[in-house]
Amino acid sequence: xxxxxxxxxxxxxxxxxxxxxxxxxxxxxxxxxxxxxxxxxxxxxxxxxxxxxxxxxxxxxxxxxxxxxxxxxxxxxxxxxxxxxxxxxxxxxxxxxx
Amino acid sequence: xxxxxxxxxxxxxxxxxxxxxxxxxxxxxxxxxxxxxxxxxxxxxxxxxxxxxxxxxxxxxxxxxxxxxxxxxxxxxxxxxxxxxxxxxxxxxxxxxxxxxxxxxxxxxxxx
Numbered sequence: 001x002x003x004x005x006x007x008x009x010x011x012x013x014x015x016x017x018x019x020x021x022x023x024x025x026x027x028x029x030x031x032x033x034x035x036x037x038x039x040x041x042x043x044x045x046x047x048x049x050x051x052x053x054x055x056x057x058x059x060x061x062x063x064x065x066x067x068x069x070x071x072x073x074x075x076x077x078x079x080x081x082x083x084x085x086x087x088x089x090x091x092x093x094x095x096x097x098x
Numbered sequence: 099x100x101x102x103x104x105x106x107x108x109x110x111x112x113x114x115x116x117x118x119x120x121x122x123x124x125x126x127x128x129x130x131x132x133x134x135x136x137x138x139x140x141x142x143x144x145x146x147x148x149x150x151x152x153x154x155x156x157x158x159x160x161x162x163x164x165x166x167x168x169x170x171x172x173x174x175x176x177x178x179x180x181x182x183x184x185x186x187x188x189x190x191x192x193x194x195x196x197x198x199x200x201x202x203x204x205x206x207x208x209x210x
Contacts, residue, residue, distance in 0.1 A: 041194035046105070087105055087187055088146035
């Protein structure tokens, strides 16, 4: 029987060892570009309900690091949102939009 | 000949007669410039996302057509001079947009 000190200085060099492995979620669900995934080629400015997914509750366009949209379609989304705003289909400024 | 799409918003105080007349006027401008109308849509009275000229709603109309580029200039000059038009937007359609417009029209016909 080894003493506690010996166990602590064991092979792992004093790492804390748990009886059950810690359940830490490390694998996040990967973001994807919904246009490429579902094969949408044209972003329509006449459909404000759809464009709502790409703005925050103040009516600002969300960055693609949050939505996962690819650069090619992010540009199209931005243009579509701006056109929709011009036609008063979407607000320029708002709060509590969602 | 290019493929275009125009959305314009009419003043909500107009009577039905005046609206028909205005829409007809702009259609005539296009047709007299050799445009081929592909579709006309009337979205009816819609609430605006923000006030334009202190009005909170407007009549939306959509035209889709092919025409030579010069006619657009003339159409937009007329839009700007007209007090009945609150907003307009003309967009040239690329091939993906044309495909989408066709799909959208078919879907609208089904629901209508």
